[in-house]
Amino acid sequence: MPITPGGSPSLLAWFRAARRFVSWHRRSVAAALTFLAVLAGLGALSDPAGTGTEVVTVVGDVTGGRTLTRDQLTTRSVPTDLVPRGAVVAIHLAEGRTPAGPLSAGTILTEAALVGPGLTGLAAGHVAVPARLADAGIVQVLRVGDAIDVMATDTGTGEVRRVATRARVATIPAQADGGPLSSGTAQDVLVLLDVTAVEAAEVTRAAATSRLSVVLPGGSG
Known part of the structure; x- marks a missing residue:
């Protein structure tokens, strides 16, 4: 029943008190919900152990x-x-x-x-052979997977011959400082090549008497 200005004073006072109580209650609920929302947000930003x-x-x-x-x-x-x-x-x-x-x-x-552990990425029937390249700077342009031709220059006669064709760079080992691994001189650097067994023998033989270098052939590989 609506409360009119002429209504019972006690009933009107009770209504006003109830309205004040509800208003206070709603503010409390809103504050509580806000607090819970903040807690939920903080929980979402954290990464509890095990999650x-x-x-x-x-x-x-x-x-x-x-x-x-x-x-x-x-x-x-x-x-x-x-x-x-x-x-x-x-x-x-x-x-x-x-x-x-x-x-x-x-x-x-x-x-x-x-690259697969133990060089498992080698092509079928191929082996990994270490090759010390005479120009250490070449590793700045080489990447694992590159196809290269390996050239051997005889240190006595200067004769140049190709000992491996389109060999794949399997890895470029690093030394402790993160740079490419050398044999102790500033001019050469070690790389591991993915080659056939025949080419591996050629590269190893040439390394004994020649300086090894590489050529980056054009075309896809």
């Missing part, structure tokens, strides 16, 4: 074709539904491996981004 997956990432930018050292790797937890397929989940599984291409700082490592 994420540990993955391996690179600390800084990494050049492709150089083996990874422990100080280049770290782990972090990411939401499980954001973990890429084949993600590497422990540092020891990535240490000593070789990225097939350059990686940016913070990149999550995956098996697809790394």
Whole structure:
């Protein structure tokens, strides 16, 4: 029944008191809901133990074709539904491996981004042979997977001959400082090549008497 100015004073007072109570109650509920919403938001931003997956990432930018050292790797937890397929989940599984291409700082490592352990990426029937190239600077333009011709220059006669055709760069080993591995001189550098057994014998034989260099042939490979 509506309250009119002429209505009972006690009833009118009760109505006003009830309205004040409801108003206060609503403000309290609203404040409580706001508080709970803030808590929920903070919970969403955090990653409680056990709700994420540990993955391996690179600390800084990494050049492709150089083996990874422990100080280049770290782990972090990411939401499980954001973990890429084949993600590497422990540092020891990535240490000593070789990225097939350059990686940016913070990149999550995956098996697809790394050369297979033990050079399992070698072509069928091929072997990996070490070759010390006379020009250390050439590794700045070489990448894992490149097809190269290996040339041998006889140190006595100067004769040049091709000892491997379209050999694949399997890896470029790194030394402790992250640079390419040399044999102790500033002029040469070690690379591992994916070649046939016959070419491996030719490269090894030529290395005993000749300086090895490479030519990057044109065309697809």
